[in-house]
Amino acid sequence: MSSKNKYLLPFILVTSLFFLWAFLHNINPILIPHLKKACQLNDTQSALIDFAVYMAYFAVALPAGWFMNKYGFKKGIIFGLVLYGVGALLFLPSADTRSYAFFLAALFVIAGGATFLETIANPYITKLGDPATATQRLNFAQSFNGVGAFLAPLIGGKFILTGIEHSDETLKAMEQAGTLQAYLQEEANAVRLPYLVIGVVVFILVALFLVVKLPEGEEAPSESTSADDKFSFSVLAIPQVRWAVLAQFFYVGAQVGVGSFFIRYSKYTMDLPEKPASEYLSIAMIGFMIGRFTGTFFMKYISPARLLMIYSSICIGLLFIACFVSGPIAVYAVMAVPFFMSIMFPTIFALGIAGLGAAARMASSLLVMAIVGGAFFPLVMGQLSDLTGGNIQLAYIIPLLCFAVVGMFGYNQSKKNLVVTVQPGH
Template sequence: MKSKQSFLVAFIMVTSLFFLWAFLHNINPILIPHLKKACTLTDTESALIDSSVYFGYFLVAIPAGWFMHKYGYKKGILVGLILYCVGAYLFIPAASARSYSFFLAALFVMAAGATFLETIANPYITKLGEEEGAARRLNLAQSFNGVGAFIAPLIGGKFILSGIEHTEAELKQMSTEQLQSYLSFEAGTIKMPYIVIGSVVLVILILFALIKLPEIEEKHTTDGKSEFSFRVFRFPHFRWAVIAQFFYVGAQVGVGSFFIRFSKYTMNMGEKEAAYWWGSIAMVGFMAGRFVGTFLMRYFKPAALLSVYALINIALLAVAIMSKGSVAVYAMMAVPFFMSIMFPTIFALGIDGLGEESKIASSFIVMSIVGGALFPVLMGQLSDANGGNIQIAYIVPLVCFAVIAYYGATQLKKAAVKVSVGH
């Protein structure tokens, strides 16, 4: 009984962390158009916001996994929270200097902290209960990740975006003093939200320092090996998960990052309205999709649901690319509902049955989300090469979902994860 209670407390506390990295990722669709204005950037340059975050994941995932392997789950969480807090506070001097490179550095530090949290929390959640319910339990925890996904654009749209959108001609007509005053004002709106973010994370850090988290007794793999090494790639289902996660995160980031630009291009929607639509409709759908997906996994194989959802997103993106006006925007906003289950399902399928090696496997799967650094830049380049046509750039996530659909189909018979029916 005591063990179950400690697992429940741990589950609740660790699930709270899912909000933090959701906020980091889902504030990017706000930061990209905002810093594009404040720092006068091209689409390709603004996509480096995503690159800074996801290269942070790429570079820090292995050290985070090693740290977790050596020092345990709790200490890894504390390090992650410290880095996240420091990164948030770095936004204040970055805004004062209106330095794009400083902003990118702050995002990198926050991403390093989020990498520790995500590398640790995902496998830890799968171990807080019976193995048969691992995918369902991780999807449940990720459902609260969806809360951060819809709150971030709403907060960003209200407190970061000014709603002032000057044309290039209007900017050229401004005097040097007027232009610098306007740009400084735009950069300055970012300060207060990140002071609040840093302070909230500081409180969470103190709470984690005070509570006791249960360490999990890991089972060894069948060959008795449990060292932290690249030998984990000998498992085919893990290798495929790394590839699938690379393409999935690229698709997820690309779909959201340019939504405000997409809405402006296809139906001339203002930035504040687009941010509100993305947060209150698309990201609420993302959160709802997590809960619906968790329920459906009582009756359908995770791999089957993954493949079907990917095919639906291919169809939705095709409509978004070929349509104009509200039809294109509505199709785009439906995509997150069907993206919702993908990350946790791929993750659970990838680490299933790996025992102690799930720690290094978790690092590599988190590391694979460097796709989020690469594909948005490719989208920005496609847009810039076609005269700012951001709509055509959505071919990139469409291709990514095709890879995910194929992955799900290949895992139908191979996947070891079993989903329990009932409680």
């Protein structure tokens, strides 16, 4: 068998994993309004969907790295897929019982599996071929993140959102007529088929990984670890790392908050029904995908730190419009934000580890853990909305403030004239 054919099937299988975790993150803006309706939640409670997913990343990231080091790539991928598949199938009893706690537990399990896949697939894809083209392979595989980001709201909008949106008065009338519970159960059942299909597809992938021989990484690495490789928070003593971790924490919070409440926001500001709103969100994520490519091009002429500062400023301006203008213009302003935030995760990451040498590995771990910001800021947005009588538009001031922190980081780094290579992002 030629070397090229030897790597082809494993490369295809591993690349499919990039789609899975992108789908998980970008289906949340569909689940949030849907479960809010089916489980009768307020905005703060609905934001716990993001909290469950991103807390799983925070809790599982280090154990996933340990598992990979001890048992190897292949076993780590299979274990992650099993977790992902089990979590997807847990949506069936969650829907049957209409238990929000059960839904959150299922999401935590899925996200735990996705954490394993993301921790392992990124380094493993670089081993499936010529080392000279490793970066190209990783960039190609990362493009499936964009595909997942685009398809998740499109598929979710078609197969999960029912398009039925009753007013509070209608719901009270249904409760008095004794038909409310049947309606809520029907809404909850809408997630059953999509997540059953997801679970089946994931377990088919498990079977394929079990029978396909992976060219490299099947053996477990040595258990010996040098002192320099041990995880330590002492790297935070480096200002560059400390501020990058803080900026990443705020950025991921902004990214998740902008998308998660988009359907609610569109309904509030221009009375856009949930299904068309999900299509608008898909269009916005196309902008995110395009932004990655154009941002890379612009960095040939503008330093990454300066571009980060410029894009952050534009996001602040767009969200100012989103907070204080009504109608389609406000919605279009939010839709434009993903284009400009597309470069932020990889740029912050690269600026944070630039020139660190051996300390870059520990700094990288902290920068990945900083995505826990996605668990907290949507909760703050939900609480602000609930405290202002459901004014989700005003809650968008939270991501605006988050982008201000990112912009300050970009400004400070631009003064240092750091030369960095931007890696594929989250």
